Amino acid sequence: MTSGQNIFKTNEGAQEMRARSEISAKEILREVGSVLRMSEAEVANLGQSSGDSDEDQTMIINMGPQHPSTHGVLRLMLELQGETVLRCKPIIGYLHTGMEKTGEDLTYMQGGTNVTRMDYLSPLNNELVFSMAVEKLLGIENDIPQRAVWMRMLLSELNRMSSHLLFLASNGMDLGAVSMMLYGWREREEVLRFFQKVTGLRMNHNFIRPGGVAADLPAGWRSDVLEILEMLPGRLAEYDILMTDQPIWRERLQGVGVITADEALALGTSGPILRSTGVAWDLRRDQPYLHYEKMEFDVIVGSYGDAFDRYAIRINEIRESMRIVYQVLDNMPKGDYRIQNKKVTPPPRARIDESMEALIHHFKIFTEGFKVPEGEVYVAIESPRGEIGCYIVSDGGPKPYRIHMRAPSFVNIQALPHMMRGGLVADAVAVISSIDPVLGEVDR
Amino acid sequence: MSDQEGATEAQPMLHGCPLTDSHGQAVVHPSRAQYVALLKKLLDSGYAMCSDLTAVDFLTHPGRSLPDGIVAERFEIVVNLTAIAARDRIRLRVQVPESDTTIASLFDLWPGTEAMEREVFDMFGISFDGHPDLTRILMPEDWDGHPLRKDYEIGRIPVQFKGAHS
Incomplete structure (x- = not known):
């Protein structure tokens, strides 16, 4: 590993969705509540898919990264209770090329x-x-x-x-x-x-x-x-x-x-x-x-x-x-x-043969920019x-x-957990599709 | 800007922060202490959408023009807000020093900034206080370094793969 002075060892923890036992109900409520513009207490009153379901009744499954309907290498972690999606977390970055x-x-x-x-x-x-x-x-x-x-x-x-x-x-x-x-x-x-x-x-x-x-x-x-x-x-x-x-x-x-x-x-x-x-x-x-x-x-x-x-x-x-x-x-x-601004656009091909200046501009634009x-x-x-x-x-x-x-897809895809909450896993495909994400743009 | 307060001839201010113009776009320069309070005020005054949040590393370009009273630091957080009703945009630039790369999270104002802040954390190593899930988003979780920093040398880092035999 080369070491620039500011490149330090990092380990910020997993990107995966964590099991219910590892996080507090408060954390889940905060996430739901801030989107719904509600306080945590109000979210708790909603009753659905908040902290009240038992760990052994839910299961976390992966959808993707290579699922035909994920429109690219998008991975969704879904927490399911039966067929109902309780939580969803999109995990991206598989197509990141800097x-x-x-x-x-x-x-x-x-x-x-x-x-x-x-x-x-x-x-x-x-x-x-x-x-x-x-x-x-x-x-x-x-x-x-x-x-x-x-x-x-x-x-x-x-x-x-x-x-x-x-x-x-x-x-x-x-x-x-x-x-x-x-x-x-x-x-x-x-x-x-x-x-x-x-x-x-x-x-x-x-x-x-x-x-x-x-x-x-x-x-x-x-x-x-x-x-x-x-x-x-x-x-x-x-x-x-x-x-x-x-x-x-x-x-x-x-x-x-x-x-x-x-x-x-x-x-x-x-x-x-x-x-x-x-x-x-x-x-x-x-x-x-x-x-x-x-x-x-x-x-x-x-x-x-x-x-x-x-x-x-x-x-x-x-x-x-x-x-x-x-x-x-x-x-x-x-x-x-x-x-026709010679500093920005290259001169026409014919001009290069006639004009020294055109040649210089052409050279500068294509070498230095x-x-x-x-x-x-x-x-x-x-x-x-x-x-x-x-x-x-x-x-x-x-x-x-x-x-x-x-990138619009990068932001839009963050609405997925919200759209899927409380829906059926069979509808997940319809929801992803309706966002129309392009993963090349999400990951850039 | 309709609600400019305490404007002097030299420096227009918005909610106590210097307001400048960049190619016809309004830019506010709050300090880190004013950051969340200013955004709260802007949210309440109609900037309902946080379109974009990103950062810039000014390591190799320190001499940029900033309004008086704003000390240039290495990092800058750039936030773009949109007012739907007024069809207006405003941009914030906040200086973040290299010695203390933390800033408050906007998650409670705009939950949509969650992913953008994670991206900035991933690419620049700037931490967001109060972010619910500050992990890497684009790079693998065991990646070393923050790629968009200017001292992150391109082309010299061996390809890192998780779990690969080396």
């Missing part, structure tokens, strides 16, 4: 390749929030060419559609509607095919970059987008027949994994989970970025805070995203797709999963001094 540490060693130019791999189902939103944070530090956030801004909106919304389509697929799969798995992936593939045409890659695009986007839209992009938009309504109607209107589907989801608005806010959840409780909070509308303030769309809100609401919100958000994409198509301007003024900034946007935030501290150099991503 991406925030890696980010400190990559230039702002390279940073996009890092952040895009966090939430691998909505890579373009990750890149967008990172780019917006860097642009804010550079002070160029208002100088981004209009075409780039509209392109960012187009890609961001298409990405929301592809992410929600995958949610529908996996949610169907988790609940036994296996054919939905195929349909969801099939439709998502159409969107990814468009991404491949535009960015060159199906995922992990590194396409939205500080200063604009990497390339212009390819010829024929408009008809490709229209093809997707014309294909989807029919398919979504099929999903309604297959799932939404099915009594079996409703029975399986309604009233499962309920969370109230107060609890959701206390736990810091965002996105469809917060909206399912009736809180109409969508950063696209409430703290608009890009040109969302000019867009006409509805924020879909649930009323029961259950798994069905979260499902219904997502399927309807696909429809809203389609509305936005139609408006983007109407408004897409011509012009430059990245800022561009320098970003000292400062710190937090930018948050609405990803398909909720508020994705990027906190960057710059020390004036070409690499972020500290980059932190506020």
